[in-house]
Amino acid sequence: MPLTNEQVRRLARLSRLAMTDAAIDTTRTRLDGILALIARMQAVDTSGIAPMSHPQELATRLRTDEVTESDQRTAFQAIAPQAEAGLYLVPKVIE
Template sequence: MSIEQKDIAKVATLARLAISTEEIDDTTDRINKVLNLVDQLQAADTDSIAPMAHPLDAVQRLRADSVTETNNRDGFQAIAPATEDGLYLVPKVID
């Protein structure tokens, strides 16, 4: 795949960019180099390669799933302005 100078000029016009003829030439060359690189990468055979989440086969250490704090709900609700049946009462916000 390649891109032409008229395509760069059209995109510049649509983007409201002022671009000179020299810049169009340079931009066209650079974009074509990138597109050639993409074509090379797409040509690589990756059918027998398994996808991986991380290049290193590192395993995350997990902490024990245990309670580390005590339940302080009764203490917090004791200082709350209004509670009922273990719930906090708040003013109505939506009519």
């Protein structure tokens, strides 16, 4: 089922993407193409096959529970737009 421009606008808002009306049109066309491909794949009978969450048939590696990282605040905050008193500063957020 093809997407509507309204659905694309909503996705853009959820993804915090500012898009012009022209961009909404092109994005909708591209997403429709991707969804059509998914629809073709979903037409294949997969009953009895457990879905995979990852293309590789592997299990995740685990790390030992130990502290291996040291303080790199100065380095990280050197590239932050704004920092003060050890904090990253961002436009005011109030819930």
